[in-house]
Amino acid sequence: WGLKDFDIGRPLGKGKFGRVYMAREKKSQYICALKVLYRSQVEKYGLLPQLKREMEIQSTLEHPNILGLYGWFGDDERIFLILEYAGRGELYGLLSKKGHLTEKQAATYIASLAKALAYCHEKHIIHRDIKPENLLLDHEGRLKVADFGWSVQSSNKRHTMCGTLDYLAPEMVENKGHDYSVDTWTMGILCYEFLFGVPPFEAETQNETFQRIMKMDYSFPPTPHVSVEAKNLVRLLLVKDPSKRLPLSKILVHPWIVKNAD
Numbered sequence: 001w002g003l004k005d006f007d008i009g010r011p012l013g014k015g016k017f018g019r020v021y022m023a024r025e026k027k028s029q030y031i032c033a034l035k036v037l038y039r040s041q042v043e044k045y046g047l048l049p050q051l052k053r054e055m056e057i058q059s060t061l062e063h064p065n066i067l068g069l070y071g072w073f074g075d076d077e078r079i080f081l082i083l084e085y086a087g088r089g090e091l092y093g094l095l096s097k098k099g100h101l102t103e104k105q106a107a108t109y110i111a112s113l114a115k116a117l118a119y120c121h122e123k124h125i126i127h128r129d130i131k132p133e134n135l136l137l138d139h140e141g142r143l144k145v146a147d148f149g150w151s152v153q154s155s156n157k158r159h160t161m162c163g164t165l166d167y168l169a170p171e172m173v174e175n176k177g178h179d180y181s182v183d184t185w186t187m188g189i190l191c192y193e194f195l196f197g198v199p200p201f202e203a204e205t206q207n208e209t210f211q212r213i214m215k216m217d218y219s220f221p222p223t224p225h226v227s228v229e230a231k232n233l234v235r236l237l238l239v240k241d242p243s244k245r246l247p248l249s250k251i252l253v254h255p256w257i258v259k260n261a262d
Ligand SMILES: CC(C)CCNC(=O)Cn1cc(-c2ccc3c(-c4nc5ccccc5[nH]4)n[nH]c3c2)cn1
Pocket: 012, 013, 020, 033, 035, 051, 054, 055, 056, 058, 067, 069, 081, 083, 084, 085, 086, 087, 088, 089, 090, 136, 146, 147, 148, 149, 150, 152, 154
């Protein structure tokens, strides 16, 4: 592949290491997202080995809820990643527009995340840092996890995102080792946020958020639109002891998911 194979479209997002553009492969007319990384930036931070590993991993993953990496090419100053195009952009755009999601939407996205993570864990990959800014929607509104390990700050991202502790599990915040169960904690955070529009431990400062996480200081707003089963699932995921969190396999058979996810 080379740049001459593509017509470049509008920018989709920009980040520390480069920008993402809508693109169309000329022969097939296939629409994709072309991410441009500058070698100077990647080398300056010594990220080439990590990038190569990420690319190897990402290109072996094939799952309906994981954004595809179709290939890559480069010239002497840039590296180009050919990524799946997600027609409805960031899930965050939907959440910020609507304030919160319906129980059906929230359950559907949590089920999709659980499937994508279970697939990754089967392949012994756990460092898919499931952060909201890594969640995209395709043209049918299906969730796609894109590992934005390269911090793409796209246009309508919430600016509290960078550096926020909101999504970090206690063992991460305390800088202990983390395993698969850190992802189920994050799913608890996301489920709460999908339903109520704000993450459970949100606070003015990072330190306050840290304190709240360590004290498990969260509660449910008395909103009528959230069922008892939904809160039950959040309670089973937001458990301080990683070994006591609901395992991924149990999420997909939780009554609230079974009833609401489609
Ligand atoms: C190999 C290693 C470095 C990881 C490879 N994965 C990534 O680079 C993660 N990544 C995905 C993107 C990305 C960003 C935006 C989009 C979009 C997209 N569609 C949109 C529709 C409307 C508004 C914004 C949109 N962004 N589709 N596919 C994308 C892919 C940026 N970085």
